[in-house]
Amino acid sequence: MSEEPTFTISEVAMMVGLTAHTIRIWERRYGLIKPQRSAAGHRRYGLDEVQLLQQMKQLADTRGITLKMAALEVQGGLPAPSRGGDEGGASGDVLKDDSPWRAAADLLPQPILLLDPSGRIADANVAFARAGGFIREKLRGTRFSELVDPYDRSKASAIWRDPGHARRGWELNLRTPMGSGLYSFDCWPLLSRGHQVLVLIGRELSRAGMELWPAEGEYR
Amino acid sequence: MRRLVEALVSGDQSRSRAITRESLSAAQSRTDVFADLIQPAQYEIGELWYSGRIGVAIEHRATAIVEAVVEDLEPTPSDHPVRPGTSCVLAAVGDEQHVVGLRVLQLALEDDGWSVEQLGGRTPVEELSAYIAGRRIALVGLSAGYLPSIRAVRHSVEQMKGRRIPVVVGGAAFNRVPGLWRRVGADGHGVDARVSVVLARRLIAQ
Numbered sequence: 001m002s003e004e005p006t007f008t009i010s011e012v013a014m015m016v017g018l019t020a021h022t023i024r025i026w027e028r029r030y031g032l033i034k035p036q037r038s039a040a041g042h043r044r045y046g047l048d049e050v051q052l053l054q055q056m057k058q059l060a061d062t063r064g065i066t067l068k069m070a071a072l073e074v075q076g077g078l079p080a081p082s083r084g085g086d087e088g089g090a091s092g093d094v095l096k097d098d099s100p101w102r103a104a105a106d107l108l109p110q111p112i113l114l115l116d117p118s119g120r121i122a123d124a125n126v127a128f129a130r131a132g133g134f135i136r137e138k139l140r141g142t143r144f145s146e147l148v149d150p151y152d153r154s155k156a157s158a159i160w161r162d163p164g165h166a167r168r169g170w171e172l173n174l175r176t177p178m179g180s181g182l183y184s185f186d187c188w189p190l191l192s193r194g195h196q197v198l199v200l201i202g203r204e205l206s207r208a209g210m211e212l213w214p215a216e217g218e219y220r
Numbered sequence: 221m222r223r224l225v226e227a228l229v230s231g232d233q234s235r236s237r238a239i240t241r242e243s244l245s246a247a248q249s250r251t252d253v254f255a256d257l258i259q260p261a262q263y264e265i266g267e268l269w270y271s272g273r274i275g276v277a278i279e280h281r282a283t284a285i286v287e288a289v290v291e292d293l294e295p296t297p298s299d300h301p302v303r304p305g306t307s308c309v310l311a312a313v314g315d316e317q318h319v320v321g322l323r324v325l326q327l328a329l330e331d332d333g334w335s336v337e338q339l340g341g342r343t344p345v346e347e348l349s350a351y352i353a354g355r356r357i358a359l360v361g362l363s364a365g366y367l368p369s370i371r372a373v374r375h376s377v378e379q380m381k382g383r384r385i386p387v388v389v390g391g392a393a394f395n396r397v398p399g400l401w402r403r404v405g406a407d408g409h410g411v412d413a414r415v416s417v418v419l420a421r422r423l424i425a426q
Contacts (some may be wrong), residue, residue, distance in 0.1 A: 015415040
């Protein structure tokens with residue numbers, strides 16, 4: 001059990017539901033995986049390579065994107081594709097999202113919040129919802145200070161008391177359903193349709209009691 | 221997969237059942253249906269919840285329908301099963317209560333000839349260890365949907381390693397963080413039921 005398991009191409013074919021021929025083609029065409037070779041010259045695949053193949057197949061199958069695009073996304077070369085073709089059908093309403101701000105913000109790995117002048121959350125991107133374990137729609141209207149550790153609340157309220165000034169590296173402990181964590185926020189005042197909003201772009205510095213939490217950018 | 225997601229989001233159990241039965245009829249393998257249809261659909265439902273497009277009630281209703289359709293699928297036993305009596309224990313430890321994936325893995329392993337005991341969610345680490353003691357267990361499978369349960373998984377893996385029992389981990393927490401399975405000391409990561417079945421065979425052969 002000390003060595004990580006490796007698999008033959010026929011085993012990998014069984015694991016990911018592809019033929020060995022297709023795996024060889026994907027390997028050559030998309031450069032996604034580079035299996036090791038046994039002493040006899042046979043391909044040997046590790047679990048990471050199995051997972052890459054499985055993700056690529058799943059993306060191509062479920063999102064209807066090309067194999068080339070799927071390979072690029074799995075390798076981190078593309079942001080997650082938009083969910084095309086979702087209009088209509090039973091889930092059409094919930095899938096519909098026509099906010100350009102949100103679409104752009106959702107492409108970014110950094111947690112991003114929009115606060116109104118009263119310090120309430122006007123919107124958040126997916127990265128923030130994921131990092132904190134929130135349902136995004138329920139964040140709207142929530143006072144940002146309610147997410148902040150009581151010790152840091154007066155510091156947090158200073159962000160929107162003087163919203164005309166940008167701040168860098170504003171460190172706050174947040175309490176979220178996923179645990180408490182220390183975030184560093186850069187805060188930028190913006191005018192949107194005549195109203196002042198504050199954009200908070202965050203970076204997670206630590207997560208109390210969770211030493212196994214992935215590093216920044218590692219969480220997919 | 222989109223059709224199943226739509227049926228799940230709209231709470232249509234009979235349509236969900238029809239879609240999965242149709243898929244089983246085409247694939248002739250329950251494990252393939254789990255890996256190619258049900259898990260991707262569940263993942264998509266999770267994404268909808270994460271991004272705030274559906275609420276927790278819709279997500280829970282979808283999960284309940286998934287549980288029902290999983291049980292509805294007829295077994296498709298392997299032509300080359302593992303040796304009779306090869307046994308495996310599956311559990312979700314710590315505060316982890318997401319067990320649909322464990323149930324799916326149980327059914328996939330049973331189709332492959334395994335004797336599977338599933339201890340369910342929120343299994344205390346010490347209870348799992350006590351349960352394993354005195355039993356001939358070839359493999360342990362642990363699931364984690366949330367990252368906060370990872371510490372309990374690591375603790376369990378350490379205990380199983382002390383008994384020289386290989387451990388496979390799986391679940392959304394591991395699928396989202398490449399390489400996390402190594403950090404908890406597991407012997408392998410089953411990204412879905414089909415991968416887990418092949419991996420399980422490999423680990424008991426080592």
